[in-house]
Amino acid sequence: MVQHLKTHYQTLQITEQSTPAEIKKAYFKLVRKYPPDRHPDQFMKIREAYEILSNEQTRKEYDALASLPQVVRLYYQGGLQAMEAKDPEKAIQCLEEVVKIYPDFSVINSLLGDAYLENNNSVKAIRIFEKLVDREPGNAGYVRRLAHSYSTRGWHQKAIDYYRQALALDEDNLSLWMGLTGSYLETDDISAAIETLHEGLSVSNNKGWDNLTLYFQIIIIDLVTDNHKDLKQHYQELKNKVLLDESNKTNTAWFLALIADKLAASALYELALDAVETASTLLPDDPEIASITATVGEKTRFDLKIDEVIADPTIDNSLPRLLDFELNRCDDTTCLDCKKEEFNLEMDIVMEMDSLRSDLARLKKNYPELYKLKAEFFDLVANRKKEKFLLDTYIKKLQYFKKTFPEAYAFDDDDFDDQVDGPPVEYFGEPYTRSEPKVGRNEPCPCGSGKKYKKCCGN
Numbered sequence: 090m091v092q093h094l095k096t097h098y099q100t101l102q103i104t105e106q107s108t109p110a111e112i113k114k115a116y117f118k119l120v121r122k123y124p125p126d127r128h129p130d131q132f133m134k135i136r137e138a139y140e141i142l143s144n145e146q147t148r149k150e151y152d153a154l155a156s157l158p159q160v161v162r163l164y165y166q167g168g169l170q171a172m173e174a175k176d177p178e179k180a181i182q183c184l185e186e187v188v189k190i191y192p193d194f195s196v197i198n199s200l201l202g203d204a205y206l207e208n209n210n211s212v213k214a215i216r217i218f219e220k221l222v223d224r225e226p227g228n229a230g231y232v233r234r235l236a237h238s239y240s241t242r243g244w245h246q247k248a249i250d251y252y253r254q255a256l257a258l259d260e261d262n263l264s265l266w267m268g269l270t271g272s273y274l275e276t277d278d279i280s281a282a283i284e285t286l287h288e289g290l291s292v293s294n295n296k297g298w299d300n301l302t303l304y305f306q307i308i309i310i311d312l313v314t315d316n317h318k319d320l321k322q323h324y325q326e327l328k329n330k331v332l333l334d335e336s337n338k339t340n341t342a343w344f345l346a347l348i349a350d351k352l353a354a355s356a357l358y359e360l361a362l363d364a365v366e367t368a369s370t371l372l373p374d375d376p377e378i379a380s381i382t383a384t385v386g387e388k389t390r391f392d393l394k395i396d397e398v399i400a401d402p403t404i405d406n407s408l409p410r411l412l413d414f415e416l417n418r419c420d421d422t423t424c425l426d427c428k429k430e431e432f433n434l435e436m437d438i439v440m441e442m443d444s445l446r447s448d449l450a451r452l453k454k455n456y457p458e459l460y461k462l463k464a465e466f467f468d469l470v471a472n473r474k475k476e477k478f479l480l481d482t483y484i485k486k487l488q489y490f491k492k493t494f495p496e497a498y499a500f501d502d503d504d505f506d507d508q509v510d511g512p513p514v515e516y517f518g519e520p521y522t523r524s525e526p527k528v529g530r531n532e533p534c535p536c537g538s539g540k541k542y543k544k545c546c547g548n
Contacts (some may be wrong), residue, residue: 253269445470
């Protein structure tokens with residue numbers, strides 16, 4: 090039995106008598122409430138309803154669906170239900186039956202094209218949307234679908250041309266700005282993507298519709314391209330809009346909470362802290378926001394402290410390097426690459442433990458919260474009575490990592506079993522070779538990219 094689905098009128102929370110102006114107003118209101126970054130599925134439903142009802146021809150066709158024979162309506166409803174259930178194959182089966190009877194029904198053909206795309210058949214989707222655009226060149230929704238189909242196929246220049254054509258028909262459709270930006274990014278034309286977003290921000294500011302998603306995209310691009318100057322400007326513009334109008338504070342708070350971690354990863358610690366603090370101020374009683382902001386805020390403060398330790402001339406940089414790794418290691422506790430990097434950093438310290446004990450004492454006294462991150466290891470290094478135990482332990486670890494990553498470690502000995510019972514200090518005198526040179530996280534990356542090591546190969 091086919092379940093009852095919302096009509097497009099119900100999705101936009103309007104009536105069948107609503108005017109075009111009322112349809113557009115409802116669209117803006119709902120996009121503001123359900124931005125694509127947080128509510129992608131709901132946003133797609135809103136966009137679908139808007140594109141059909143905002144065009145006079147497709148609205149008439151959509152209204153005419155109610156007068157189709159019952160068996161045809163059941164197939165159509167079955168197609169809708171299958172799309173809702175993420176089952177494009179079933180949707181295609183249902184909708185193809187309808188198209189056999191009504192081959193020129195644009196609304197149904199459009200839905201079938203969407204199903205083909207969901208089923209990874211962009212060629213059939215392109216054929217459908219090309220016919221629809223030829224038949225109705227003034228329909229921005231069909232032009233958008235054709236552009237999206239071209240983009241899915243990898244024909245990004247064609248997609249760009251049709252997104253531009255669609256924007257000329259309806260510059261208030263947020264999906265068109267996002268689609269055009271995405272196509273430029275696919276062609277690595279960063280400057281055109283940024284220009285598009287600026288154009289979209291100008292249109293939205295002039296017309297008064299919500300542009301949080303456009304700010305989200307441009308700030309992400311600023312981060313990826315290390316364009317910190319413009320990023321700070323865009324961030325301040327966004328914050329100023331929030332201070333002037335708190336009606337969209339829920340989505341803004343979520344956006345700031347999610348972007349804060351990316352700001353911290355780019356060493357923009359002051360902005361990261363400002364983002365989490367602003368998010369907490371906007372939604373002080375939201376437990377999920379509180380959890381995100383607490384985690385990011387703590388991590389960011391640790392990063393700032395680590396920078397202090399790096400700048401401290403009384404503490405060797407091998408200690409903050411290990412702390413930085415501990416703070417930023419991946420979430421997979423079984424990751425062998427992380428275990429190898431942790432071993433390399435700890436090995437650097439073990440080899441120099443005699444000279445580092447005074448540095449450890451200063452670290453513990455002046456930066457106790459950082460010391461706690463690796464307290465168990467640091468305590469062993471600081472304890473002279475544990476020296477032989479520590480050396481024996483790392484000889485065994487060294488054997489393991491040489492067998493696991495033979496290309497990363499160079500040794501003269503093929504078998505290390507006898508070394509464990511021998512004098513460990515002698516063992517450390519010659520064979521250990523670190524797999525990579527020491528590079529500070531804020532130093533230029535040795536690969537020559539011009540980026541900081543932490544932002545590039547050390548990420």
